[in-house]
Amino acid sequence: MIIDADxxxxxxxxxxxxxxYxxxxxxxxLGLVWMLAIxxxxxxxxxxxxxxxxxQFWGVLFGINFAMGVAxxxxxEFQFGMNWAYYAHYVGDVFGTPLAIEGLMAFFLEGTLVGLFFMGWKRISKVKHLLVTWFLALATSLSALWILIANGWMQNPVGSAFNAETMRMEVTSFSEVVFNPVAQAKFVHTVSAGYVMGAMFVLSISAWYLLRGRNVDFAKRSMTVAASFGLAAALSVVVLGDESGYAVSxxxxxxxxxxxxxxxTEPAPASFTVFGIPDVQNRTTHYALRLPWVMGLIGTRSIDKPIPGIANLVEETKGKIDNGIQAYxxxxVLREDKNNAQAKAILAAHDKDLGYALLLKHFIDDPRQATPADIxxxxxxxxxxxxVLFWSFRIMVACGFYFIALFAYSFWLSSKRKLDDKRWYLKLALWSLPLPWVAAELGWIVxxxxxxxxxxxxxxxTALGVSSVTSGQVWTSLGGFVLFYTALAVIDATLMVKFARKGPDGLGLWPSTSATKG
Structure with a gap:
């Protein structure tokens, strides 16, 4: 049966x-909690x-955001059973474990530590409360680690094999799943991007206070922490992003x-296209501005290894589809006769390409009947x-270099104690608030x-992973999710703006004059 495209x-x-969302x-x-720990x-x-x-003040904003993230x-996670039932069946033995551990981290460990953070100021000692905050920071990163291990396996399915008897993917080496190089590269790159977002959040809101002459000492201290932490994080994003790019290549x-x-495929080392207009129909890129060698060095860590082009990869895929048809x-045959030695040998030789034969399911019922046109x-x-990928990547990278420049300048101003001297800089810092979200979402798209x-x-x-549902049912759930998530986003933004406008003085958190002098 051909899959319903809708x-x-x-x-x-x-x-x-x-x-x-x-x-x-x-x-x-991920980022704001480390600011709290510092x-x-x-x-x-x-x-x-x-x-x-x-x-305490930045902790209030952290708490609002944490609650929305959990919600x-x-x-x-429920969508894997609701919309992606065959996906859950086919790879659940591998995917389910890191997903379950992530759930334990997020709902039990993080939830407990968040409660201690807010309720423990007057109930436990300063040192113990500090340990809670640091453990909370570590727990948020560990939670991200496990979901990115699951996601990294989707990108690079190591430590697993197809079992013809159960018709499922099964774990062969859990350590390979955990230490998947793609997962590790994604983890450090993603959490570093979160650190940039947390630093920008503190920097931008503090700049808003300085523009209005409010909570000046509070804002300057906050911006100093944000500038130093943000600069280190922004540099890390670029360096670790390079490692992530190598893993992709x-x-x-x-x-x-x-x-x-x-x-x-270009002669090695390939150039990097800074700007261009991709033409899908003619399979070319117009007005391309290229930097020689750069892509080859980033993608292969060498000057003699080529990066395959799209046309060459399509030809390779056709050969994999042919092999996959044999495996299919x-x-x-093995479903009818589990002891067929010849079928076992053929499957063992070509099982890594079985998925490529399944691509044909989107076009014909039986991959074995595929014509050259179908292949x-x-x-x-x-x-x-x-x-979409070309421009998403370049806008994301441009944002990354902008963050380095902004945080470096902020760090310099902080060292000179001139954070409130230049209004144009404060306005720029404020207007930069949405950019980490833009970069993060574009990174997710890439x-x-x-x-x-x-x-x-x-x-x-992807087409084979869906549940046996109708388009009408998905439309209904899609509409419900969009309405619910939009409401949550509006609530989150409203609460964030409300408490940011109140500031530490409005919440009764700003210390007395004598305490400030200390």
Whole structure:
């Protein structure tokens, strides 16, 4: 049976929208909690009350955002059973474990520590409360680690194998799943991006206070922490992003070629296209401005290894589809005769390409009946949306370098104690507030949209992972999610703005004059 394209598209759209909503809150939580840990550490080491008040004020905004992140994350996990039932069945043995651990981290460990953070100021000692804050910071990162291990396996499915008897992917090495190089690269890059977001959040709101002459000492101290932490984080994002790019070039060559709009393999080392207009129909890039060698050095760490182009990868895919058809035929034989030695040998030889035969399911009922035209369509379907990836990546990178410049200048002003001398700078810092979210969402698009048409790279096409539901049912749930998530986003923004406008003085958190002098 050919897959209903509407159900696939709507299911993808629903998960994409809920993930994008969820990702509005998670990176800020990752970054802001480390700001709290730094501020409270200064309070414990110096005994200055102002640093405690700073921790409490930014902690209020952290708490609002944390609650929204949990609320939007719960429903995402239920979608695996609701919209992606076959996906859950096919890879649940592998995907389910890190997802379950992430749930334990988020709902039990983080939830407990958040409660202690807010309720423990007068109930436990300063040092114990500081330990709670640091453990909370570590717990948020550990929670992110496990979900990114799950996601990294979707990008690079190591430590697993297809079992013809159970018709499922099963774990062969849990350590390989955990230490997947793609997952590790994604983790450090993603959490660093969250740190940038937390630093920008504090920097921008503090700039708003200075523009209005409010809470000046509080704002200057907050901006000093944000500037130093943000500069380190922004530099880390660029360095670790390079490592993430190398992992992509090693394991997801089509995604890399699409990001670069590299239609044909170039002589090594490949150039990097700074600007261009990708033309999908003619498979070329107009007005291309290229930097020689740069892409080759980033993508291969060498000067003699080529980066395959889209056309070359499509030809390779056609060969993998042919191999996959043999594996598919052998799999069906084994379902009837589990002891067929010849079928076992064929499946063992070609099981890594079985997923490529499944690409044909989007076009015909039986992959074994595929014509050369069908194989060509299946191979062409592995090309993601080149213009979207090309521009998403470049805007994201431009934001990254902008963050380095802004935080470096902020750090310099802080060292000279001139943070409130230049109003144009304060306005720029304020207006920069949305940019980390723009960069983070674009990064998500590059990572996830660039993987299409695969739910699990090379293993399970997205079109085969959907549940047996109707488009009307998905429309209903999609509408409900959009309304619910939009309401949560509005509530979050309203609460954030409300408490930010009140400021530490409005919340009764600003210390007395005598305490400030200390």
């Amino acid at each position: 159900v696939v598209t709507l299911s993808r759209l629903q998960f994409a929208l809920t993930a994008l 969820h990702f509005l809150f998670v990176p800020l939580t 501020m409270e550490s200064v309070y414990v080491m110096t005994g200055r009350e102002v640093w405690k008040r700073m921790t 939007t994350g719960v429903t995402m 090693e394991n997801q060559k089509m995604k890399m070629a699409a990001i670069e709009a590299m239609w044909k 035929d052998a799999m069906l 060509q369509k299946a191979a062409d379907s592995t090309i993601p949306n080149v213009p 990572a996830e949209y660039g993987r299409q048409p695969w739910a699990i790279e090379g293993i399970l096409p």
